[in-house]
Amino acid sequence: MTAPSPVDAPLHILELLANLHKRSLDQEALLSKTGKVFSSSILGELQDQDPTITTTPANPKEQFDRLMLDKFIALDQDKCQFTYQLVTAMGATNIVEAGTSFGVSTIYLALAVAKTTSRTGKPGMVIATEKEASKAAAARGYWAQCGPEVERHIDLREGDLLETLKDGLPEEIDLLLLDIWSALALPTLQTVLPRLRRGAVVLTDNTISGAKGYADLLAFLRSSENGFQNMTLPFSNGFEMSVYLP
Numbered sequence: 311m312t313a314p315s316p317v318d319a320p321l322h323i324l325e326l327l328a329n330l331h332k333r334s335l336d337q338e339a340l341l342s343k344t345g346k347v348f349s350s351s352i353l354g355e356l357q358d359q360d361p362t363i364t365t366t367p368a369n370p371k372e373q374f375d376r377l378m379l380d381k382f383i384a385l386d387q388d389k390c391q392f393t394y395q396l397v398t399a400m401g402a403t404n405i406v407e408a409g410t411s412f413g414v415s416t417i418y419l420a421l422a423v424a425k426t427t428s429r430t431g432k433p434g435m436v437i438a439t440e441k442e443a444s445k446a447a448a449a450r451g452y453w454a455q456c457g458p459e460v461e462r463h464i465d466l467r468e469g470d471l472l473e474t475l476k477d478g479l480p481e482e483i484d485l486l487l488l489d490i491w492s493a494l495a496l497p498t499l500q501t502v503l504p505r506l507r508r509g510a511v512v513l514t515d516n517t518i519s520g521a522k523g524y525a526d527l528l529a530f531l532r533s534s535e536n537g538f539q540n541m542t543l544p545f546s547n548g549f550e551m552s553v554y555l556p
C-alpha cells in the first residue's frame with residue numbers, strides 16, 4: 311500500500327496541488343512522445359505533432375521559450391513530496407529555487423519552511439526565480455489561493471536568474487533546487503555556491519534522462535575537488551541529491 315502524502319497542509323492546498331500536477335502531466339503527455347520535457351530537443355517532436363509550428367534554426371532558444379510559455383513542467387509530485395520531507399528533516403529555512411514556472415514546487419518548499427519557522431521562530435524564505443512575467447503572475451495567483459502562510463515565505467525574483475540571484479541572497483543557503491533548463495544549471499550553481507552552507511543540499515531534476523544536457527554540471531558535482539557527495543535517487547528520470555561538504 312502506498313504511504314499517504316507526507317505534506318501537512320490544509321485540504322484546499324492539497325487539492326490545488328493535485329489539480330496543478332494533473333494539468334502539468336496532461337500538458338507533458340500532449341507535448342512529448344517521451345512524456346517529459348528536457349531541452350530544446352523537444353522542438354523536433356513538437357513539429358512532428360503540429361507542422362504549423364515553425365522552427366528557425368537561427369533562434370531555437372527563442373522558439374523553445376515561446377512554446378514553454380504556457381507549460382507548467384512542474385516537478386513530479388513524488389519528487390515534490392520528497393523535497394518537502396527533506397526540507398522539513400533538515401530544518402531548512404533558506405532555499406533557492408531555480409526555476410519556478412507556475413510555482414508548484416515552490417508551494418511545497420514554502421509549506422515546509424513555514425512549518426519550521428513556526429516551530430523554531432527562525433526567519434525563512436524560498437527565493438523563487440522566473441524569467442517569464444506571465445508565469446510569475448500566474449504563480450502569484452496560485453500562492454494567493456494557498457493563503458498568507460505560503461505567500462509570506464516566498465520571495466519571487468522576476469527576470470534572468472543569473473542576474474536576480476547575484477545579490478541579496480541570505481548569508482547561508484540550506485538547499486538549492488535546480489529545476490531549470492540544463493544549460494543554466496551549472497551557471498546557477500556557481501552563482502549560489504559561495505552562499506551554500508556546509509551540509510547544504512542541491513537537488514537536480516532529471517539527471518538520468520537529461521544526463522547529456524547536464525554533462526558539465528554532473529562533471530562539476532562529481533569532481534572531488536568541488537566538495538559534493540552525490541547520489542542519483544531512483545525517481546523517474548533521476549533526481550540528483552548532492553550534499554555540499556567542502
Ligand SMILES: C[S@@+](CC[C@H](N)C(=O)[O-])C[C@H]1O[C@@H](n2cnc3c(N)ncnc32)[C@H](O)[C@@H]1O
Nearest residue numbers: 383384385409410411414415440441470471489
Ligand atoms: C522546469 S520549469 C520549473 C518548474 C517548477 N519548479 C515547478 O515545479 O512548478 C523551469 C522554468 O524556468 C524558467 N527559466 C528558464 N530560464 C530562466 C532564466 N534564465 N531565469 C529565470 N527563469 C528561467 C522557465 O521559464 C520555466 O518556467
